Amino acid sequence: GAGVSQSPSNKVTEKGKDVELRCDPISGHTALYWYRQSLGQGLEFLIYFQGNSAPDKSGLPSDRFSAERTGGSVSTLTIQRTQQEDSAVYLCASSLRQDNSPLHFGNGTRLTVT
Amino acid sequence: DQQVKQNSPSLSVQEGRISILNCDYTNSMFDYFLWYKKYPAEGPTFLISISSIKDKNEDGRFTVFLNKSAKHLSLHIVPSQPGDSAVYFCAASAAYNQGGKLIFGQGTELSVKP
Numbered sequence: 001g002a003g004v005s006q007s008p009s010n011k012v013t014e015k016g017k018d019v020e021l022r023c024d025p026i027s028g029h030t031a032l033y034w035y036r037q038s039l040g041q042g043l044e045f046l047i048y049f050q051g052n053s054a055p056d057k058s059g060l061p062s063d064r065f066s067a068e069r070t071g072g073s074v075s076t077l078t079i080q081r082t083q084q085e086d087s088a089v090y091l092c093a094s095s096l097r098q099d100n101s102p103l104h105f106g107n108g109t110r111l112t113v114t
Numbered sequence: 115d116q117q118v119k120q121n122s123p124s125l126s127v128q129e130g131r132i133s134i135l136n137c138d139y140t141n142s143m144f145d146y147f148l149w150y151k152k153y154p155a156e157g158p159t160f161l162i163s164i165s166s167i168k169d170k171n172e173d174g175r176f177t178v179f180l181n182k183s184a185k186h187l188s189l190h191i192v193p194s195q196p197g198d199s200a201v202y203f204c205a206a207s208a209a210y211n212q213g214g215k216l217i218f219g220q221g222t223e224l225s226v227k228p
Contacts, residue, residue, distance in 0.1 A: 004157070033215070042118075042203060043158070043218035056215060091157055100146045100165075100207065103216060105157030 004106035025094030038088040120219035133191040137204030144206040
């Protein structure tokens with residue numbers, strides 16, 4: 001596809017369950033970012049990948065959150081033992097390089113933890 | 115610690131008039147600034163950027179102004195159109211922070227009335 005693709009677009013889960021969110025970046029984009037937007041808040045940085053490695057995981061809010069990227073392409077963000085405060089829109093973005101290339105965002109996954 | 119702040123959560127302007135969206139930052143190491151536009155249920159899209167070596171960048175109806183001494187930037191849209199109605203996010207990055215990680219403000223919802 002032409003843009004960043006995220007799946008699922010919506011996810012409702014029960015508190016305590018694990019969830020996996022998927023991101024397909026634009027082909028050829030080496031940098032990949034995960035952000036989340038809680039209700040009424042700005043975009044909060046979670047983690048950044050350059051290729052398959054994650055030089056910056058500083059935004060992950062707890063050890064329940066992890067992410068991986070394989071083949072320099074698809075990335076999955078995993079949240080274990082979900083809590084209600086994890087409810088947010090999770091946005092993935094990719095860019096051509098790791099410098100000031102603009103980020104291209106997907107439409108996000110809206111996660112609701114009940 | 116909110117390093118990028120957009121103090122106006124909303125702004126309403128008449129079609130044809132100028133829209134001015136403001137953003138303040140606290141980190142003097144930021145050297146690249148961007149504006150993103152977001153429609154509901156979509157990811158943010160890049161609008162315009164400015165490097166800290168400049169004080170103005172113009173692209174069609176959109177102009178971004180940077181005042182480094184005041185740590186303030188603004189986005190001017192003129193003339194405003196109803197299709198400009200969206201949430202606008204200001205973002206900043208620092209060269210020392212390899213990876214192009216962006217720090218976002220909370221967003222300002224612009225409503226352009228016909």
